[in-house]
Amino acid sequence: MVDELKWTTVNTEEVEKSKFRLEASVFNIDVKRANDIISNLKIPLKRLWANDGFIKSAHYGGRIKRNYISKTSKNAVGFLGSAEMLQLFPKAEKYIDKNRANACKISKGTILVSRSGTIGNLAYVNDTLQKYYVSEHAIRLEPFEFGGYVYSFLKTKIGQTLIKGNIYGAVINQIEPEDIGDMLVPDPPKGIKERIHAKITKSFELRDESNRLLESAERLLVSSLKLKPIEAIVSDYFDPDENIKTYSINLNNLDERFEASYHVPIINSIIDILLDNAEFVLSLSDKTLTKNIFLPGRFKRHYVQENYGRVFFGGKQIYEIDPSNKKYLSTSIHGDRISEQLFLQENTILVTRSGTIGRVNIVPNHWQNWLANEHILRVIPNNEDIAGFLYVWLNSDYGHELIERFTYGSVVKTKLI
Numbered sequence: 001m002v003d004e005l006k007w008t009t010v011n012t013e014e015v016e017k018s019k020f021r022l023e024a025s026v027f028n029i030d031v032k033r034a035n036d037i038i039s040n041l042k043i044p045l046k047r048l049w050a051n052d053g054f055i056k057s058a059h060y061g062g063r064i065k066r067n068y069i070s071k072t073s074k075n076a077v078g079f080l081g082s083a084e085m086l087q088l089f090p091k092a093e094k095y096i097d098k099n100r101a102n103a104c105k106i107s108k109g110t111i112l113v114s115r116s117g118t119i120g121n122l123a124y125v126n127d128t129l130q131k132y133y134v135s136e137h138a139i140r141l142e143p144f145e146f147g148g149y150v151y152s153f154l155k156t157k158i159g160q161t162l163i164k165g166n167i168y169g170a171v172i173n174q175i176e177p178e179d180i181g182d183m184l185v186p187d188p189p190k191g192i193k194e195r196i197h198a199k200i201t202k203s204f205e206l207r208d209e210s211n212r213l214l215e216s217a218e219r220l221l222v223s224s225l226k227l228k229p230i231e232a233i234v235s236d237y238f239d240p241d242e243n244i245k246t247y248s249i250n251l252n253n254l255d256e257r258f259e260a261s262y263h264v265p266i267i268n269s270i271i272d273i274l275l276d277n278a279e280f281v282l283s284l285s286d287k288t289l290t291k292n293i294f295l296p297g298r299f300k301r302h303y304v305q306e307n308y309g310r311v312f313f314g315g316k317q318i319y320e321i322d323p324s325n326k327k328y329l330s331t332s333i334h335g336d337r338i339s340e341q342l343f344l345q346e347n348t349i350l351v352t353r354s355g356t357i358g359r360v361n362i363v364p365n366h367w368q369n370w371l372a373n374e375h376i377l378r379v380i381p382n383n384e385d386i387a388g389f390l391y392v393w394l395n396s397d398y399g400h401e402l403i404e405r406f407t408y409g410s411v412v413k414t415k416l417i
Contacts, residue, residue, distance in 0.1 A: 006029050023167070031162060045185065046185055048150070048181055048182070049178075049180075057140070059177055060137070061138075067096065069097055075097045076097065077098040078132040080132045082135060085112055088210070105133055108130045111151050111154070114138055115139045115174060115176070116175075119164050124204055126205070139175075139177050147201075148201050218395075225273075247264075262406070288382060290379055297341065299334070303330070308328065309331055310328060310338060314373045315373070318372075319361060343369055344369065344370050344372055345380075348380055349379040349394060351376065352376055360394045
């Protein structure tokens with residue numbers, strides 16, 4: 001689908017009001033239309049950031065020298081970027097010393113807005129998220145009250161349009177707290193704001209509860225199989241103290257794979273632990289576990305407007321409960337492929353096979369009949385009772401190591417089925 005050419009006229013008063021910024025995005029027609037809709041509402045408006053506005057502070061963490069440390073180190077705290085903060089159950093890949101990065105700390109009830117790269121992604125800080133530190137690429141909005149209402153407005157199409165209308169930067173898109181602070185936000189009666197705020201905070205409380213249950217399931221798995229932390233596994237290297245790790249491979253175990261990553265010693269250690277502690281060990285493709293494991297074929301995608309297609313997302317959004325930057329795939333052009341390969345069904349397990357390999361999620365009910373791209377493997381559990389177990393295992397540190405073992409490719413990493 002070819003986007004129609006959009007144009008508008010701009011007078012000198014508007015240029016002056018925009019602080020003499022001349023980027024087209026500042027004056028784009030969608031922003032004008034959004035402002036017109038806001039201005040014509042029959043309810044009062046308030047600035048987002050003002051003494052009598054909705055938020056009392058808008059800032060982002062100061063830049064710090066990121067000296068990453070091991071997650072087992074004293075004072076280690078997970079460090080998230082503006083993309084990772086969107087995840088339902090964040091898993092930090094990097095850790096910093098919390099005593100040296102107080103500027104990156106966040107507090108419950110704060111609204112986070114991504115300010116560079118992909119602009120306008122939002123997160124509401126709940127119990128789960130406040131355990132982590134977040135990079136300076138996220139603006140912190142601290143509300144006076146009704147933070148859930150502010151979050152819900154900024155999530156709307158109008159809110160997103162107004163945020164993105166302030167993008168600047170020739171190479172890297174970026175916004176500042178002051179850019180969104182001048183936004184006008186509808187100010188309905190207190191009762192409406194209270195009800196919206198309550199629904200948003202309740203939804204994030206339920207996400208916290210979901211994460212606590214998932215952590216409990218992981219602990220049960222670890223204790224049942226008597227698994228030690230992955231960092232505690234001693235791998236059989238010739239000289240563990242050397243920076244270059246070397247090890248031998250028995251010819252009988254080559255499996256016609258010559259990549260060193262396929263034969264890393266930790267895999268043998270994991271398999272030995274499982275054989276020692278599990279009643280029996282099966283391959284994922286065993287029919288008692290899964291009905292099918294497959295990957296959709298590659299195809300040229302035809303995107304359409306929201307009302308004319310199905311929600312379509314990729315591996316980057318796999319951890320998000322409401323995937324950001326959703327696209328819509330044409331149902332008229334891709335109908336057969338959608339019905340045969342792309343439809344998501346509840347309890348299907350998704351595994352990313354390229355880019356960041358080994359991200360795992362289980363399809364929730366509200367994703368049913370949405371679409372995911374061909375960079376995501378589908379694992380169809382044999383039944384609903386086994387689905388949760390398979391998800392917890394594949395999502396564990398042990399499962400991640402076993403998945404990554406099958407990585408191949410030098411420039412673009414990919415995983416074989």
